[in-house]
Amino acid sequence: MKCKKCGADVVNGKVYCTNCGAEIQIVPDYNALDDDISNGFRNKSEEKREQTPTKKTGIKEPIQEKKKQPWDKKKKALFIVLGIVCVVAIVFGISMFVTNQKNEKSFAFQRDMAQEYYDNRMFEKALKCIDKAISLDQENMDAKLLRADILKELGQEKEMINTLLSVIDADPENYEAYKRLVDAYSANRDYSSMQKIKQGVTDEKILDLFVGYVPSTPKFKVKPGSYDTRIMLEISTDSTSQIFYTVDGKSPVSNGLAYTQEIKLDEGVTTVKAVATNEYGIYSEVVEGEYNIKLAVPDKPVVSLPSGTYTEEKQVEITVPTGCVAYYTWDGSTPNESATRYRGPFKILKGNNVLSVIVVNDSHQASDVARFNYIYYPQEETVEEE
Template sequence: MRCTHCGAIIPDDMLWCPECGMEVQIVPDYNPLEDVLAQEVKGSVEDATRQIRTDDIRRYRREGSREYSNSTRVLSQGELDEIRARRNAAMRQGRREGRNTTGSMRQSARGTTGNMRQASRNTTGSIRQDRADTGSMRRQATGTIHQRSEAEERRRQQIARKKRLAKKRRQRALIIFLLLIILAGVLGFVYYQNSYEGQIRKGNQALQSSDYSLAESYYKKAINKSSKKAEAYTGLSKVYIQQDDLEEAETVFTTAIASQPSNVELYKAAIQFYVDTKQLLKISELLADCEYDEVLEGVKDYVSKEPQFSLEEGTYEEVQQVTLSSDGGTIYYTDDGSEPDTSSKKYTEPILLKEEGSHVIKAITVNKKKVPSLTAARTYVIQLPIADAPSVTPSTGQYETASKITITVPEGYTAYYTTDNTDPTDPAVTPEEYTGPIDMPEGQTMFSAVLKNNNTGKYTQVTKRNYMLEITQ
């Protein structure tokens, strides 16, 4: 049976359509062979002499079978009642006409009654056979429908089974994937805990908890795992810094650099240590021993070079001038032999060496990072030549006329004299400064003259003259 709404095949044991869900209207089956039989019976009554031909019945049966097999229309109850009423009316009309003609036809019909009965039996047999065939067709159709339903059900079950299996496989794959992730996480955690980074992290935690012994142990383990990385050295130095042991903290870096003199990261860590502990001068001491250009390039911002001197060390017999220069930064210096720092004299112009004696000049350069360079020092000796004793005129003698006493004073010197036989170089004596020729005193005069170097303050030897002036009339 087919659904009148969607055309889907409805199994015999179902009261609604499996596709659209509409209720099935149950009506008696329509058999076209019944109409064929009624028409033939009516024709037999109207024309008792005409026999029903077997080929006609077969033709009707084939047509009816095709029509029935192709029919998908379900008759309503009203249509079914109308068909039955018409069929019953036709049969009653045929009976009345048959009675009217029975007498006249009885004689002629007797001869053919046997034939008609035989034909009727044949027809009835054929109809019964057709009904049997129809039932068989229905059973076959029903069987086919059941088979299709069962096949469809099996297919649906197979699809559902495949979906369940696929879902289980997905769930199993997901579980395996999650287990792998968990396993990888556990392995990763274990690896991290024992890795360089893991040791550093545990060392930092111990350092924050002031567990210095444990922190030192973790940092040393990290160094054993990777001696080239600087983070573990920095952590280990902090362990000693927090215990106020700066010397041991410094040793951590100096020892590491001694074994790895080209490791830029170690130099950077050491420099940061000196900055944090305010030991900037040691940065220059550390870099002074470095012979690797890649290291100096890597920490170039902290490199502070010593200032340059324009004058070589030595002894000079005249006044000298010293110029200082640097590649960058500010120069500070001292000229008394003390160590310079940022509170010393700031170099702005050449240094003049005008006094005799030894001059020790020390200077440093302070770069933009406030890192002072190592101290550069130079020693200069200024030793000016000593002039001869001054020339004094006139010479010693007795004079009868007034005379002038003259002292020859070379450039760079000042002449001093006394007239009472005292030494003009004696600190207890206050000599007279010579400014020009002086009058020779009357009587006996013990005249002493000396020259003083204006730069060094040194005196020459004393020149003495004995004058006797007696003026005659």
């Protein structure tokens, strides 16, 4: 072994050089042949590694740094952009999914889907959707009308009618519901049910739907009430129906008389009931009216000439109210309709006479008697007596 510092030979086992005193580091003797052999093996090993695929040995090989190229930065930016786009797409997809879930639970969505299924004649699916829609908004009448249309296509007529009846119960002026019901009842010739839904209807447009099916309710030309004259009562209905009536308060359906002319109502209280029936045997609503007639007694007649003594001829004129006739007597008796009828001014009689006058109206009600005492003697006769 040689000293690394001075190159002198060092005795084995010594730790200091005996020549220069330097510390001895024990290293093998240098041999150039060893370097050549070592380098040869290393070169062959590297050639073999290049020809054979690298296997994982658990030993990390040194990584050679590559020089970054300019396009690497663009690729990195592209990856970042693509990543952002993917995140946005995922967020949007989740948002749309949540929105669709909410929409499926909305009235508008279910109604629109029901309409779409109905238009495409997918009636079973349409019914499921419209039922969901109605459960979300039970006050929507249009949805119920669509449900009735769907049920009609499915042949579920009874359920369709019940649905339409629920509509007019909630909305008594729903024209479309009445129209569908009239069509359904007409197709089945169920005129009695048609008559029931007509009761209480006042809307003229809706009433027009029933023309030809249910007769119109009879109308009294004179309104019920109290009157002081006799009444000739006229009853009317549509031209294709027959009227039956009673004046004793009984039902005109089972006890009515056929109406052919005006009904004369006399003094007293009279209850008139009338009903109309058509060719289908369907009766209208019964109309009823009470008439209380208390005939008015004419006022006592007015006579132009007062009672008194007269020496000159005088005429008597009686004021007769419209619709009345005056009757009179000269003997003091109470006149009646058999007495002398007043037709114009007349002269007083000679002597001492009592004129009695009454007025009779068209109901044959007579006024109180008006009496006048006339003493008439011409002047010439008076002088001769003296």
